[in-house]
Amino acid sequence: MITVQDLRKVYRLGSREIPALRGVSLHIPRGEIHGVVGPSGAGKSTLVRCLTVVERPTSGSVTVDGKELTALGERELRTARRSIGMVFQNVNLLDNRTAAQNVAHPLELARVPRERRKERVAELLELVGLGDRGAAYPSQLSGGQRQRIGIARALAAEPSVLLCDEPTSALDARTTHSILQLIRDVRDRLGVTVILITHEPAVVKEACDSVSRLHDGRIVQQGPVAEALTAPESELAHDLLPLVTAASDAHAEDVVDITFSGDAKGTELLSQLARRFDVDARIVAATVETHRGRQYGRMRLGFGPGAPMPQILEFLAGNGVAAEVVR
Numbered sequence: 001m002i003t004v005q006d007l008r009k010v011y012r013l014g015s016r017e018i019p020a021l022r023g024v025s026l027h028i029p030r031g032e033i034h035g036v037v038g039p040s041g042a043g044k045s046t047l048v049r050c051l052t053v054v055e056r057p058t059s060g061s062v063t064v065d066g067k068e069l070t071a072l073g074e075r076e077l078r079t080a081r082r083s084i085g086m087v088f089q090n091v092n093l094l095d096n097r098t099a100a101q102n103v104a105h106p107l108e109l110a111r112v113p114r115e116r117r118k119e120r121v122a123e124l125l126e127l128v129g130l131g132d133r134g135a136a137y138p139s140q141l142s143g144g145q146r147q148r149i150g151i152a153r154a155l156a157a158e159p160s161v162l163l164c165d166e167p168t169s170a171l172d173a174r175t176t177h178s179i180l181q182l183i184r185d186v187r188d189r190l191g192v193t194v195i196l197i198t199h200e201p202a203v204v205k206e207a208c209d210s211v212s213r214l215h216d217g218r219i220v221q222q223g224p225v226a227e228a229l230t231a232p233e234s235e236l237a238h239d240l241l242p243l244v245t246a247a248s249d250a251h252a253e254d255v256v257d258i259t260f261s262g263d264a265k266g267t268e269l270l271s272q273l274a275r276r277f278d279v280d281a282r283i284v285a286a287t288v289e290t291h292r293g294r295q296y297g298r299m300r301l302g303f304g305p306g307a308p309m310p311q312i313l314e315f316l317a318g319n320g321v322a323a324e325v326v327r
């Protein structure tokens with residue numbers, strides 16, 4: 001559905017070269033919500049601009065719906081870009097137009113007949129839960145409502161892809177939650193493929209099916225969010241499931257991080273370990289989160305002197321619990 005191959009972008013400032021993307025590859029199947037997360041300067045904005053070829057990548061390709069955008073000329077690109085709806089952090093609605101007129105704008109540009117336009121705008125406003133606010137001006141809407149209108153506008157031309165660039169960064173936690181719910185709902189109903197660019201790991205955890213972590217222009221981790229949550233060595237697990245310290249690990253000779261999901265209960269595991277190996281094992285830090293209705297947990301365990309670590313690690317692996325020795 002969306003395939004990005006070895007995308008590179010080097011900016012030139014005088015004689016200086018700034019590599020912003022150093023070979024980014026992605027494959028996102030239809031209907032998937034893929035998060036791209038990374039710190040400031042990682043290359044997220046550059047990736048967004050290169051995905052829509054608003055900026056020409058230095059090399060590499062972007063293919064959407066079987067069409068290689070990077071191979072098209074400007075004129076063909078303008079048409080091809082209609083298959084990508086854009087949602088921005090700053091919604092950029094036209095202030096002198098009502099919500100309905102803002103949603104209608106891309107349809108006017110695409111010369112959709114007036115009657116069809118009216119129908120479509122009504123459908124879209126309904127879809128984003130603002131069926132009764134079409135006559136309101138942007139200044140009369142809350143930040144969350146403006147973003148809903150932004151999403152309706154992005155969907156107007158029936159794109160197959162929704163590219164969301166920090167869609168919730170300007171919103172409070174509750175509104176963020178409702179906008180992410182709306183994005184998932186839109187995906188479920190319309191089957192669009194979504195790329196969600198964010199600097200917030202929590203957004204990935206809440207909204208995405210799969211994720212790429214961008215760092216310094218490279219993808220340093222990629223895969224389903226559920227997998228990222230259960231890989232103890234993964235930076236994403238560290239970001240998505242930050243450990244809350246429960247006790248000092250000063251007593252411990254060995255410290256191990258474990259991640260588990262579903263039925264494997266952390267505390268149960270601890271008592272099993274204590275019984276089986278007669279060891280002093282304590283929870284040093286822990287956290288539990290829910291993603292797509294399934295529980296994920298991380299725990300840091302401290303083992304007292306003399307614990308048979310190779311056997312303990314074998315026991316954990318045998319119980320489907322991933323472990324990483326911290327010390």
Ligand SMILES: Nc1ncnc2c1ncn2[C@@H]1O[C@H](COP(=O)(O)OP(=O)(O)OP(=O)(O)O)[C@@H](O)[C@H]1O
Pocket residue numbers: 011012013018019020038039040041042043044045046047199
């Ligand atoms: N037009 C430009 N000219 C020169 N360098 C640029 C340009 N745009 C971005 N860069 C550089 O490319 C690198 C990646 O920047 P980019 O804006 O893509 O990162 P980002 O992840 O979006 O960061 P942020 O979250 O702060 O927006 C940075 O080193 C940045 O300074």
